[in-house]
Amino acid sequence: MIWNPEYECIDRNKLRELQLKRLQTLIKWVYNEVPFYRNKLSDAGVKPQDIKSLEDVAKLPFTTKTDLRDNYPFGMFAVPMENVVRVHSSSGTTGKPIVVGYTRADINTWSELTARVAMAGGATSKDIAHVAFGYGLFTGGFGMHAGLERIGASVVPVSTGNTERQIMIMKDFGTTVLVSTPSYALHIAEVGESMDVDFSKLPLRVGLFGAERCSEKLRKEIESKLCISATDNYGLTEVMGPGVAGECEVKNGLHINEDHFLVETIDPETGERLPEGSEGELVFTTLTKEAFPVIRYRTRDLTRLLMDPCGCGRTIARMEKVKGRTDDMLIIRGVNVFPSQIESVLFEIEGIEPHYQIIVDRKGAMDLIRVLVEVSSDIFAGDMKELMAFERKVEAKLQTVLGIKVDVKLVEPKTLERTSGKAKRVIDKRDL
Numbered sequence: 122m123i124w125n126p127e128y129e130c131i132d133r134n135k136l137r138e139l140q141l142k143r144l145q146t147l148i149k150w151v152y153n154e155v156p157f158y159r160n161k162l163s164d165a166g167v168k169p170q171d172i173k174s175l176e177d178v179a180k181l182p183f184t185t186k187t188d189l190r191d192n193y194p195f196g197m198f199a200v201p202m203e204n205v206v207r208v209h210s211s212s213g214t215t216g217k218p219i220v221v222g223y224t225r226a227d228i229n230t231w232s233e234l235t236a237r238v239a240m241a242g243g244a245t246s247k248d249i250a251h252v253a254f255g256y257g258l259f260t261g262g263f264g265m266h267a268g269l270e271r272i273g274a275s276v277v278p279v280s281t282g283n284t285e286r287q288i289m290i291m292k293d294f295g296t297t298v299l300v301s302t303p304s305y306a307l308h309i310a311e312v313g314e315s316m317d318v319d320f321s322k323l324p325l326r327v328g329l330f331g332a333e334r335c336s337e338k339l340r341k342e343i344e345s346k347l348c349i350s351a352t353d354n355y356g357l358t359e360v361m362g363p364g365v366a367g368e369c370e371v372k373n374g375l376h377i378n379e380d381h382f383l384v385e386t387i388d389p390e391t392g393e394r395l396p397e398g399s400e401g402e403l404v405f406t407t408l409t410k411e412a413f414p415v416i417r418y419r420t421r422d423l424t425r426l427l428m429d430p431c432g433c434g435r436t437i438a439r440m441e442k443v444k445g446r447t448d449d450m451l452i453i454r455g456v457n458v459f460p461s462q463i464e465s466v467l468f469e470i471e472g473i474e475p476h477y478q479i480i481v482d483r484k485g486a487m488d489l490i491r492v493l494v495e496v497s498s499d500i501f502a503g504d505m506k507e508l509m510a511f512e513r514k515v516e517a518k519l520q521t522v523l524g525i526k527v528d529v530k531l532v533e534p535k536t537l538e539r540t541s542g543k544a545k546r547v548i549d550k551r552d553l
């Protein structure tokens with residue numbers, strides 16, 4: 122089902138007209154209201170009246186995470202605080218967090234957009250939706266909550282923690298939709314198994330996942346363990362939170378809410394705009410946000426844009442699943458390694474569980490990379506010689522794909538840390 126066919130299935134020429142009108146209004150607005158943008162535009166020699174076509178967006182300077190940090194906490198807000206009705210923030214591992222604000226109209230737009238992705242993923246007014254994203258400064262809980270409520274689902278705001286209790290609630294309430302990170306959904310499946318819960322007997326049918334990468338393989342694994350159909354949802358605090366893009370039931374890319382966000386992909390090295398279909402860094406310009414608009418925000422997320430029509434009838438563009446982040450990339454002895462490459466090798470090997478951790482360290486001038494990976498209890502129960510042979514096999518596969526030697530250590534099932542939020546897959550001790 123489509124929540125808002127007028128916009129989700131809009132004629133693309135009409136969409137471009139709408140985007141241009143909104144972009145022009147936005148640039149005038151930030152030029153007048155946000156000193157940071159006025160200075161940036163002036164430095165680039167751009168005046169609001171220079172934006173005559175959508176392509177002119179390329180004349181605008183990029184905004185980066187550092188810009189947002191430098192203006193911590195409220196320096197980039199485009200409205201007075203009295204018009205801000207909500208504040209969220211992204212945690213970030215180092216330095217100050219990013220703080221974003223929403224006006225009443227922004228909150229209204231946000232729930233419209235999370236309503237769209239929730240419905241695209243299969244949720245309806247008849248559902249009982251269990252939201253296991255954190256409610257707090259993180260945008261996941263409140264963001265998805267509002268959209269689900271808007272479509273008329275019965276929302277259960279469970280938030281994070283106490284997995285056994287969450288499973289009890291799911292059983293007792295007859296939950297039909299689970300909203301969480303994919304890694305937490307997997308953890309729910311695991312804990313459920315240990316509690317002898319038969320998910321095929323529960324009414325649970327849909328998973329709305331997001332906030333971290335979920336490979337096709339992992340999706341299938343969760344779908345089969347929880348007996349559901351799962352979709353991938355993408356968003357980021359700086360641009361809004363969840364609701365930026367989400368998969369429909371065709372599951373061939375995430376539909377971007379283009380009437381509210383102008384999307385581009387760029388070469389992360391040169392900043393050049395890439396043609397449609399080339400893989401690059403996603404860049405967003407918000408077209409309707411009032412309190413915290415961003416102009417050409419560099420997400421550091423890598424993917425490609427798909428413009429061809431989708432079987433679901435939506436005309437808005439899609440992005441492929443995020444492949445990784447530019448700042449995810451590890452440089453190990455001069456070789457570029459993406460954690461997603463390691464994951465895809467591991468997940469192809471029979472007997473490996475979808476739980477791993479990559480540890481990078483340095484000994485003298487030498488980078489060392491070690492992958493801890495859980496294996497099925499059958500394999501772990503085997504004799505030492507077999508285990509070591511299995512380790513060597515995984516190491517050889519990784520070396521073929523990555524071109525460097527990786528040290529693999531198999532660990533017992535359920536020993537790596539589980540999280541109710543985003544999984545932490547990489548520990549880079551070289552930064553400490």
Ligand code: DLL
Nearest residue numbers: 211261331332333334354355356357358362363443
């Ligand atoms: O994760 C917002 C969100 C909440 C999206 C709930 C979907 C569902 P941040 O905490 O600011 O916001 O993190 C944003 O997480 O730049 C990506 O690197 C990553 N990310 C988010 N969704 C996906 C996804 C929320 N579906 C950062 N696939 C982004 C891969 C994702 N990465």
